[in-house]
Amino acid sequence: MNIHYDTLKEEYLDAITNLDKLCFSIPWSKNLFASELASRFAHYVLALDGESVIGYCGIQSVAGEGSITNIAVHPAYRNQGIASTLLEQIIDYARAQKLDFVTLEVRESNINAINLYTKYGFELVGSRKGYYADNHETALLMTLQL
Secondary structure (H helix, E strand, O other): OOEEEEEOOHHHHHHHHHHHHHHOOOOOOHHHHHHHHHOOOEEEEEEEEOOEEEEEEEEEEEOOEEEEEEEEEOHHHOOOOHHHHHHHHHHHHHHHOOOOEEEEEEEOOOHHHHHHHHHOOOEEEEEEOOOOOOOOOOEEEEEEEO
16 A cells, blocks of 8 residues: 545546545535635545545635535545544644634444544534435534634
8 A cells, every 4th residue: 555645636536526426325526526626715635545546534614614524535445544644634734724613514323433533622512403315314513623
């Protein structure tokens, strides 16, 4: 493995879209990722193994607040610290942008993700009942004060 990290670029759009389809029941479209790439409010960090996109994490920031959009790691690369590294890089970015806090939503059944976020200091601040369109699962709201 030759894992390294980069920011989202146009040449990665197909690969990140395919990874999203693999990881999520409600994946984002290529056009949505392209609009994120074009946005001055969005920042994405990608994990690559050679030339293959194997993970990503994104954040949108507006008015001193950050919102993590998604974090995904290819199933074959999970439990190797990649999600932690991606999250650390996004948190570092948020601090460099002098954001006050970062929020995210996570499925209440996604214990691995909840544990990861808790490890990095995110705290449960609320929930959104029926948030996810595919199965109406509740989303937990978590916030990290910076």
